[in-house]
Amino acid sequence: MALTSPAGRRGGKLSRRLSAALWFLLPFVLLAAVWVVIVEVTEVEMRIFPQITDVAGAFGELWSSGELFTHVGASLRRVVLGVIAAILTGIPFGILLGSSRWVAAFFAPLLRFSVALAGIAWIPLATLWLGYGERAVIFIVWNAMFFALAYNTMLGVQRIPTQLLRAARSMGTPRARMFTEVLLPGALPNIVTGLRVGLGYGWRGLVAAEIIAASAGVGYSIFLAQKFFRTDVIIAFMIVIGVLWLITDRAVLAPLERRTVERWGMKAVTA
Amino acid sequence: MTVSGATQRTRPAMGGFWWRRLGRSRVVRTFGPFVPVVLAWWAVAELEFFPAAFFVGPDVVVAEFAELIKKGILPAYLSDSVTRLWTGVVFGLLIGIPAGFLVAMSRWARRLTWPLLMFFQAIADIAWLPIVIVWFGFSLTAVTFVIVYTIVFPLMISIVAGVEQVPRDMVRAARSLGAGRFRVFTDVILPGALPAVATGIRTGLGYGWRALIAAEIIVGTSGIGFMMFDARRAGEVTGVFVGMIVLGILWFALDALVLAPFERSTIERWGMIQTAEVAR
Amino acid sequence: MSTLEIKNLHKEYVDAYTGETVTAVGDVSFSVDRGEFVSILGPSGCGKTTVLNVVAGFDKLTSGSVEVGGKPVTAPSPERGVVFQSFALFPWKTVLGNVAFGLRMRGVPRREREPVARQYLELVGLEGFERKFPHELSGGMQQRLGVARVLANEPEVMLMDEPFASVDAQTRRKLQEDLTDIFQAKRPTVFFVTHDVDEAVFLSDRVVVLSSRPSTVAEIVTVPLERPRNWRSVLENPDFRHTVTHLTDLLAGGRAHGEEQAERLSGRVDSSSEPPVRADAGGES
Ligand SMILES: Nc1ncnc2c1ncn2[C@@H]1O[C@H](COP(=O)(O)OP(=O)(O)OP(=O)(O)O)[C@@H](O)[C@H]1O
Ligand SMILES: [Mg+2]
Numbered sequence: 001m002a003l004t005s006p007a008g009r010r011g012g013k014l015s016r017r018l019s020a021a022l023w024f025l026l027p028f029v030l031l032a033a034v035w036v037v038i039v040e041v042t043e044v045e046m047r048i049f050p051q052i053t054d055v056a057g058a059f060g061e062l063w064s065s066g067e068l069f070t071h072v073g074a075s076l077r078r079v080v081l082g083v084i085a086a087i088l089t090g091i092p093f094g095i096l097l098g099s100s101r102w103v104a105a106f107f108a109p110l111l112r113f114s115v116a117l118a119g120i121a122w123i124p125l126a127t128l129w130l131g132y133g134e135r136a137v138i139f140i141v142w143n144a145m146f147f148a149l150a151y152n153t154m155l156g157v158q159r160i161p162t163q164l165l166r167a168a169r170s171m172g173t174p175r176a177r178m179f180t181e182v183l184l185p186g187a188l189p190n191i192v193t194g195l196r197v198g199l200g201y202g203w204r205g206l207v208a209a210e211i212i213a214a215s216a217g218v219g220y221s222i223f224l225a226q227k228f229f230r231t232d233v234i235i236a237f238m239i240v241i242g243v244l245w246l247i248t249d250r251a252v253l254a255p256l257e258r259r260t261v262e263r264w265g266m267k268a269v270t271a
Numbered sequence: 272m273t274v275s276g277a278t279q280r281t282r283p284a285m286g287g288f289w290w291r292r293l294g295r296s297r298v299v300r301t302f303g304p305f306v307p308v309v310l311a312w313w314a315v316a317e318l319e320f321f322p323a324a325f326f327v328g329p330d331v332v333v334a335e336f337a338e339l340i341k342k343g344i345l346p347a348y349l350s351d352s353v354t355r356l357w358t359g360v361v362f363g364l365l366i367g368i369p370a371g372f373l374v375a376m377s378r379w380a381r382r383l384t385w386p387l388l389m390f391f392q393a394i395a396d397i398a399w400l401p402i403v404i405v406w407f408g409f410s411l412t413a414v415t416f417v418i419v420y421t422i423v424f425p426l427m428i429s430i431v432a433g434v435e436q437v438p439r440d441m442v443r444a445a446r447s448l449g450a451g452r453f454r455v456f457t458d459v460i461l462p463g464a465l466p467a468v469a470t471g472i473r474t475g476l477g478y479g480w481r482a483l484i485a486a487e488i489i490v491g492t493s494g495i496g497f498m499m500f501d502a503r504r505a506g507e508v509t510g511v512f513v514g515m516i517v518l519g520i521l522w523f524a525l526d527a528l529v530l531a532p533f534e535r536s537t538i539e540r541w542g543m544i545q546t547a548e549v550a551r
Numbered sequence: 552m553s554t555l556e557i558k559n560l561h562k563e564y565v566d567a568y569t570g571e572t573v574t575a576v577g578d579v580s581f582s583v584d585r586g587e588f589v590s591i592l593g594p595s596g597c598g599k600t601t602v603l604n605v606v607a608g609f610d611k612l613t614s615g616s617v618e619v620g621g622k623p624v625t626a627p628s629p630e631r632g633v634v635f636q637s638f639a640l641f642p643w644k645t646v647l648g649n650v651a652f653g654l655r656m657r658g659v660p661r662r663e664r665e666p667v668a669r670q671y672l673e674l675v676g677l678e679g680f681e682r683k684f685p686h687e688l689s690g691g692m693q694q695r696l697g698v699a700r701v702l703a704n705e706p707e708v709m710l711m712d713e714p715f716a717s718v719d720a721q722t723r724r725k726l727q728e729d730l731t732d733i734f735q736a737k738r739p740t741v742f743f744v745t746h747d748v749d750e751a752v753f754l755s756d757r758v759v760v761l762s763s764r765p766s767t768v769a770e771i772v773t774v775p776l777e778r779p780r781n782w783r784s785v786l787e788n789p790d791f792r793h794t795v796t797h798l799t800d801l802l803a804g805g806r807a808h809g810e811e812q813a814e815r816l817s818g819r820v821d822s823s824s825e826p827p828v829r830a831d832a833g834g835e836s
């Protein structure tokens with residue numbers, strides 16, 4: 001999934017970069033222009049749809065009052081904790097399941113069922129078990145990711161070519177080391193997919209859980225703003241959410257993929 | 272006459288044979304694993320590891336399930352949820368598939384929309400819920416909007432990727448065999464990208480489905496999500512369990528009746544299994 | 552003194568789905584001496600790969616015995632390194648990482664294993680590629696890496712299953728010459744599976760010819776060629792051509808035999824007509 005636009009390949013490196021950047025920005029500029037014109041022409045009320053300047057104003061306000069950082073910080077903290085928990089549990093669990101054909105066949109339908117339910121559908125139960133608050137939200141992020149990650153890891157382990165496992169065994173790899181030497185790197189293309197899918201669920205789970213069970217965070221703020229019809233604040237936070245996700249994708253997932261799966265020439269299954 | 276060297280057939284032991292046959296049946300392979308899980312669930316509930324206010328056994332859930340059906344609540348809520356999902360999915364596909372191919376085929380459309388696609392996909396659909404409610408109130412329109420939104424972007428991105436994956440040589444082969452631009456599209460690119468459409472629908476539905484549940488939980492007045500959260504507010508764990516199981520079964524049905532057949536008839540039949548294996 | 556000793560190897564597979572028993576190897580006995588290069592040749596499907604897999608420890612034999620260095624084979628071990636047709640290099644390890652893998656598994660410290668690994672890379676002509684990843688090498692280079700990876704372990708015997716079948720004809724010739732040179736230099740014990748007669752003769756000291764299934768050893772042919780060998784001189788050598796002709800005849804005989812059987816078999820199915828067969832099949836499923 002490349003973010004760069006398919007701009008021309010001719011020209012020097014610098015001018016190519018520059019033109020790629022311009023092509024990347026152009027659609028946003030056009031969108032903003034359309035936005036300004038439509039709001040001007042239709043004179044729509046601010047409580048229905050704000051002018052772009054209102055959103056910028058709201059953003060400035062949130063920035064200078066420090067509210068932005070409080071909420072983004074609270075959300076990021078939950079995501080990081082939930083994601084770490086999911087990685088530490090989901091990947092080993094998936095590898096364990098994947099290393100036996102029978103165990104995998106047994107767990108596959110159960111995991112598919114769980115993946116379908118993971119995340120948001122657990123909010124009522126999570127808040128019942130853990131009460132409203134931090135723990136329930138983190139639980140939802142973990143839960144949203146765990147199953148997708150475990151399932152994809154399992155598939156990844158099953159897809160490692162038999163010859164590779166045999167090669168490792170015939171070179172005397174002890175059973176315990178198969179885990180880090182072969183199974184983990186071999187399953188990595190699918191693990192990355194699992195991370196991406198799981199983060200998508202986790203992120204959505206976070207927003208939903210914050211709306212219901214938190215008193216800070218981006219989800220909470222956006223919903224609070226809705227109660228006061230502050231569409232400018234809502235849209236400001238929506239943009240923040242989008243940017244945060246793009247940063248996660250660009251700054252964490254993409255480099256991980258470039259350094260491993262792509263570097264090793266293992267074909268990643270993109271979606 | 273001796274048939275040395277040919278494959279020797281030996282009749283396998285009867286018991287082993289039935290066992291193996293059972294293990295091969297699709298139904299058993301799919302639902303078999305749930306049997307021990309339900310038994311374990313029941314045992315955990317019976318042994319009262321957790322207080323009954325937090326955890327109930329399958330017997331209680333089944334009783335509540337029957338009760339809710341008898342009262343007509345469950346069928347009504349279920350049909351509400353399914354209607355919302357269905358409406359959203361239909362509109363999502365109607366918009367997403369043509370738009371996806373347009374962006375994939377036209378350089379200009381691609382240049383102008385690709386960054387926006389990435390950005391709008393990044394704004395989690397659930398984040399649209401508040402403003403959509405400002406616009407439409409909590410109505411079918413609001414929920415449809417959110418579901419359409421969740422489906423359209425993954426679908427479009429997936430289709431673009433799918434069209435790009437159609438081997439160049441296949442297009443060249445078609446052209447050198449006399450196919451025009453239009454025929455190349457209908458006969459090579461469209462079928463070649465179908466697996467990607469399947470993947471996109473699966474991804475989109477996975478998200479759309481969550482958006483629906485979230486909408487019902489957060490602002491709902493009916494539907495399975497609402498039922499679960501209503502039960503939670505009343506502190507009735509049984510209702511929450513019933514809701515989760517209904518949701519699970521609903522997804523299984525969707526998977527088995529809609530998604531899987533579509534994937535089987537495209538991806539697997541043409542031996543392009545790769546993308547379908549990824550869980551969503 | 553023989554390094555690899557195979558006695559009356561017999562192997563049957565039970566098909567997991569139909570429950571049928573398939574005889575992959577009928578009755579095979581032969582041995583490979585220390586420092587000897589032995590190829591096994593036979594019609595497709597006669598069980599060459601199966602023999603190799605049993606020796607490698609990937610498959611269990613049904614009856615008979617396989618001993619390496621006097622010890623019966625039970626599981627895969629670095630004593631029996633395998634070079635795969637599909638290369639089976641670890642894509643996530645660099646060239647150096649792949650060669651050093653076996654040493655690392657044995658717990659050889661980094662400082663000691665790197666020089667060894669480099670030495671073997673040099674042996675196969677891959678010096679300067681240490682930091683590359685396998686997918687950045689050509690097919691021929693990948694397989695040379697596969698050979699270096701096994702030799703670095705200094706195994707009792709190196710097992711090779713059609714290692715050059717997936718590279719182009721030019722490269723194959725080059726790799727075969729490289730392999731004889733390496734063999735000349737290091738004198739490993741090699742057990743080589745192929746169905747290319749020229750290759751078998753060019754590389755080997757002896758060639759074991761299997762009959763079609765159920766496979767038995769049809770003949771063990773000693774190759775009367777001097778070492779060092781290279782294709783240019785070998786192709787002009789009448790001994791080479793004689794041996795190749797002899798082996799080709801052997802294989803052709805085996806194939807004719809197989810066709811005969813197939814005919815007889817189809818004759819049987821026809822003559823015994825359908826009803827009883829159907830009934831039998833119906834009872835089974
Ligand atoms: N895992 C297995 N299960 C069932 N039958 C098998 C299995 N592996 C091999 N066979 C059967 O055993 C026989 C011998 O197979 P093998 O792969 O050893 O032949 P081969 O001589 O290596 O053939 P080729 O030259 O084509 O590589 C074949 O008839 C094959 O169908
Ligand atoms: Mg073979």
